[in-house]
Amino acid sequence: MHIYPDAQAVIRDLAPDEATILNRPHAAQRAARFFKEKFPGKTLYAVKANPSPALLKVLWDAGITHYDVASIAEVRLVRETLPKAQLCFMHPVKTRRAIAEAYHSHGVKTFCLDTAEELEKIVAACSAEDGTPAKDLRLLVRLRVSSEYAELSLASKFGCDLIEAPQLLQAARQHCDWLGVCFHVGSQAMSPFAYVQALDRTRAAIAEASVVIDMIDIGGGFPSIYPGMEPPPLEDYFAIIAKHFEALPIAYNAELWCEPGRALAAEYSSLLVQVDKRRGDELFINDGAYGALYDAAHVDWRFPVEATAAPESREGLSEELADFAFFGPTCDDADYMAGPFPLPENIQAGDYIEIGMIGAYGAAMATGFNGFGSSAQVTVADEPMESLFRGDRERPQADNVVSLR
Numbered sequence: 575m576h577i578y579p580d581a582q583a584v585i586r587d588l589a590p591d592e593a594t595i596l597n598r599p600h601a602a603q604r605a606a607r608f609f610k611e612k613f614p615g616k617t618l619y620a621v622k623a624n625p626s627p628a629l630l631k632v633l634w635d636a637g638i639t640h641y642d643v644a645s646i647a648e649v650r651l652v653r654e655t656l657p658k659a660q661l662c663f664m665h666p667v668k669t670r671r672a673i674a675e676a677y678h679s680h681g682v683k684t685f686c687l688d689t690a691e692e693l694e695k696i697v698a699a700c701s702a703e704d705g706t707p708a709k710d711l712r713l714l715v716r717l718r719v720s721s722e723y724a725e726l727s728l729a730s731k732f733g734c735d736l737i738e739a740p741q742l743l744q745a746a747r748q749h750c751d752w753l754g755v756c757f758h759v760g761s762q763a764m765s766p767f768a769y770v771q772a773l774d775r776t777r778a779a780i781a782e783a784s785v786v787i788d789m790i791d792i793g794g795g796f797p798s799i800y801p802g803m804e805p806p807p808l809e810d811y812f813a814i815i816a817k818h819f820e821a822l823p824i825a826y827n828a829e830l831w832c833e834p835g836r837a838l839a840a841e842y843s844s845l846l847v848q849v850d851k852r853r854g855d856e857l858f859i860n861d862g863a864y865g866a867l868y869d870a871a872h873v874d875w876r877f878p879v880e881a882t883a884a885p886e887s888r889e890g891l892s893e894e895l896a897d898f899a900f901f902g903p904t905c906d907d908a909d910y911m912a913g914p915f916p917l918p919e920n921i922q923a924g925d926y927i928e929i930g931m932i933g934a935y936g937a938a939m940a941t942g943f944n945g946f947g948s949s950a951q952v953t954v955a956d957e958p959m960e961s962l963f964r965g966d967r968e969r970p971q972a973d974n975v976v977s978l979r
């Protein structure tokens with residue numbers, strides 16, 4: 575596999591006129607090692623953030639053995655890519671067929687639920703043909719918790735409330751030897767207190783149910799860094815989570831799990847686009863709302879940007895920056911990204927822009943709408959534009975570095 579030093583080398587060698595994804599396996603490896611070494615429990619990877627088989631293999635090689643999957647297609651993909659991985663089916667609403675295939679054909683034992691109907695479905699779909707119930711189920715009851723500290727809410731769709739949880743925990747306990755509670759505080763949680771609040775709620779549910787709990791899964795939500803979103807160190811999150819986990823009324827050997835998607839994948843990729851046209855302070859680029867920049871268009875997410883002049887440009891790019899908005903390549907007005915994205919004020923058609931931190935919910939969102947959609951992927955060796963794991967942030971902690979060997 576050819577490895578380019580950086581975006582400039584890709585531009586020199588390929589001069590791509592279609593959007594190109596630049597992958598950094600070393601950055602994903604560093605993120606995985608950081609969680610392996612510092613999170614006080616087991617780390618699962620939430621596959622939906624970026625299901626690229628190449629990334630799955632990097633994470634596996636870095637020691638991530640458990641994968642949070644949400645659909646039967648994700649189950650098949652991870653099983654095919656990583657035959658020995660432990661798969662956990664964490665979507666609380668599944669079809670009977672998906673549950674049965676996951677359990678009987680792919681060895682999935684861990685299932686999430688938030689209603690009595692889903693419990694009944696799981697129990698029925700996993701039993702043997704003669705009706706003998708499965709004896710090796712591992713069940714997780716999903717609790718609804720607040721998303722108030724997160725940039726993207728996950729509070730309204732899934733999870734049972736505190737009134738329903740005790741009964742559901744008691745019912746699930748009848749069908750498994752290993753019972754857990756899980757939740758999700760929302761994505762890009764900007765404060766560790768998100769988890770404190772959720773663990774308080776977990777405590778209330780467990781106390782009311784009076785059942786033995788074997789594991790707590792605090793979900794995803796760990797942040798990455800973007801312009802205007804500088805989170806506290808992840809060590810602060812881990813410390814406060816460990817403290818509140820230890821105070822829960824659970825089995826003495828209970829496990830603690832987390833399921834990061836964004837934090838493990840964000841630094842893995844950037845996107846190299848070319849400017850096709852300039853109209854005042856609007857740049858028409860060759861990827862957008864229907865490509866890897868879904869969040870930039872739909873939730874006004876801001877990503878870091880860096881410009882490189884077209885190879886044939888004689889003038890070069892100015893030091894002065896100005897704020898730009900982007901239009902994507904499709905014919906749809908909604909294919910618009912407000913930004914603002916600060917770029918050289920004399921940027922023009924033909925120049926390139928590298929858009930950083932799109933490894934999570936970027937590459938994974940691309941469609942082929944209107945015949946556009948980033949296709950080419952290359953590997954680069956330079957650093958991501960931002961990193962939570964490199965140990966060089968403004969508020970570093972003495973032990974905030976995980977070495978790359």
Ligand SMILES: *Cc1c(COP(=O)(O)O)cnc(C)c1O
Binds near residue numbers: 642761833835
């Ligand atoms: C999306 C999702 C995750 C990953 O969330 P991040 O905010 O990307 O860390 C983890 N668990 C579940 C159940 C999810 O739906």
